[in-house]
Amino acid sequence: MKILKPRYRPDTFFPLLAEAPARALLLDYDGTLAPFRLERDEAVPYPGVREALDALIEAGHTRTAVISGRATQDLLPLLGLRHTPETWGTHGWERLGADGRYRVASLPPAALEALEALVARLGKAGLEGRWERKPASVALHWRGLPEAAAGEMREEMVGFWEGLADRSRLALKPFDGGIELSVVGRDKGFAVRTILEELGSDAVVAYLGDDLTDEDAFAALGESGLSVLVRGELRETAADWWLEPPGELLNFLERWNAACGEAP
Ligand SMILES: [Mg+2]
Structure with missing residues (x-):
């Protein structure tokens, strides 16, 4: 683990968490809880992650939410937890409450x-299996393709976007392994801001994510919580800490659970 900003250190953060009147752990999925797979529908969590999250949710001491670019209905079977956590899909456009709403x-x-x-257009371009329609976006995935083919796919998307009469309603967002055309107005930061408002200012909150879209969440969390970059290689980020999965991620989840102890 590497401390990128000295605002929080493990020896100050976890005691603070232990004493907190309310807690929230906000988690991205792909690249954070689960390693990338060429077959996106096979990207299951790292060994040990399900058990750690099940323990956390069942202890009842922490509001646990998964905030993903995936559509909720695709995410939940992969996550495979005993209890469905609060889930935000499609970059904040979909919300499934822990109560099932x-x-x-x-x-x-x-x-x-x-x-x-x-x-x-993508259907005609012969890109079957490479694009994904979500409730508020279309994502193109080029993981595993040669650079030239990925470049062509990117140009296809950019060309389409530039040809739109009103580009203000849709935005192109790069992510690790592709690009997404999304309806403007929500992102992972929206989900974080909503949760922060619901929790109140005395809650201790952390957000764990790997991708560029998670930077919106880090920015939304700002000084109100701990931002953690989870990925194999460090990159420029607004996060406070950097964890390498799966070992340091599992250690973080276990420390979180241990700090909170029994449900208050
Ligand atoms: Mg991710």
């Missing part, structure tokens, strides 16, 4: 029409 934010019709037009 599901909500999708309403989307501008013009943006939805544009996404459908993109789906039709």
Whole structure:
């Protein structure tokens, strides 16, 4: 583990967590809890992660939420936990509460029409299995492809976006292994801000993520919590700490659970 910003250190953070009146652990999925797989529907958590999260959720001491770019319905079977945690899908557009209540934010019709037009174009471009339609976005995945082929896919997406009459409703977002055209207005930072408002200012909160889209969440958390970059290689980030999965991730989850002890 590496401390990138000295604001929190393990010997100060975990005691603070132990004393906290409320706690939240916010987690990205792909690249953070689960290693990347060429077959995206086979990306299951690192060994030990399910057990650690099940223990955390069952102890009842921490509001646990998964905040992912995946659609919620694709994420939950992969996560495979005994109790479904609060889940934010499609970069904050979908929310499934721990109580089972599901909500999708309403989307501008013009943006939805544009996404459908993109789906039709990708279908014709012979990119089967490389694109994914989500409730508020279309993602192109080029993990495992040669650089030239990935470049062509990227150009296809950029060309489509530049051809839109009103580009303001949709934004291109790069992520690790692809690019996504998303409806503007929500991101992972939105999910974090919403949770922070619901928790109140005395809660101790951490967010763990690996990707560029997680930087929105780190920024939203700001001084209100601990931001943790989880990935094999360090990159420029706003996070406070850097953990290498799976060993340091599991250690973090175990320390969190141990610090909180029994449910208050
Ligand atoms: Mg990720």
